[in-house]
Amino acid sequence: MDLKLEMIVLPVSDVDRAKAFYEQLGFRLDVDYTATDDFRAVHFTPSGSECSIIFGNGMTTAVPGSAQGLYLIVSDIAEAHAELTNRGIQVSDVFHDAGGLLHHGHHAGDVTHHDEGQKRLHGLHPERTSYASYLTFNDPDGNGWILQEIKTRLPGR
Incomplete structure (x- = not known):
C-alpha cells in the first residue's frame, strides 16, 4: 500500500x-x-x-503556532538563506548541530538544548555534509519551520 x-x-x-x-x-x-x-x-x-x-x-482546534518541526529541504542552504532574507522573511543564521548529522531540536526558536552534545554551532557544517546544515524561521503565529540542506540523499530515498 x-x-x-x-x-x-x-x-x-x-x-x-x-x-x-x-x-x-x-x-x-x-x-x-x-x-x-x-x-x-x-x-x-x-x-x-x-x-x-x-x-x-474552522480547520483545526489546535493552538495557533503549535505546529513545530516542519521541515523544508533545500539543495543549497546559503542560497536559501539569501533568497528568504531578500523576500523579507526573518530567518535564523545558518547553523549545524554539535551532536552530529541531525538537528536534535525541532522548535524553530530553540537555540539551546537540554541534552549533552545538542548545541547549535554557527555556520555551515564544516564538511558541508548532507542533512547537516540548517536554518529556521517561524510564521506570524509561531509555527516553526526548519530548512535542511540535502545535496545527496541516503540510499532508498
Whole structure:
C-alpha cells in the first residue's frame, strides 16, 4: 500500500496575515475557499513539493503556532538563506548541530538544548555534509519551520 503525505494543517489566528506570509515566502496559492462565515480554507504548496499546507477558519482546534518541526529541504542552504532574507522573511543564521548529522531540536526558536552534545554551532557544517546544515524561521503565529540542506540523499530515498 502506498501512503503519501499530501497535506499538513497549520493552526493560525489570522488567516489573511498567514496568507500574506506564505505568499511572501514563495509558496504557490492553490485554493482560497470560503464556504460560510465560519469556514475558510487556504491551501498552499511549497515550490517543488508534493506535500501542501492548509489553514483557515474552522480547520483545526489546535493552538495557533503549535505546529513545530516542519521541515523544508533545500539543495543549497546559503542560497536559501539569501533568497528568504531578500523576500523579507526573518530567518535564523545558518547553523549545524554539535551532536552530529541531525538537528536534535525541532522548535524553530530553540537555540539551546537540554541534552549533552545538542548545541547549535554557527555556520555551515564544516564538511558541508548532507542533512547537516540548517536554518529556521517561524510564521506570524509561531509555527516553526526548519530548512535542511540535502545535496545527496541516503540510499532508498
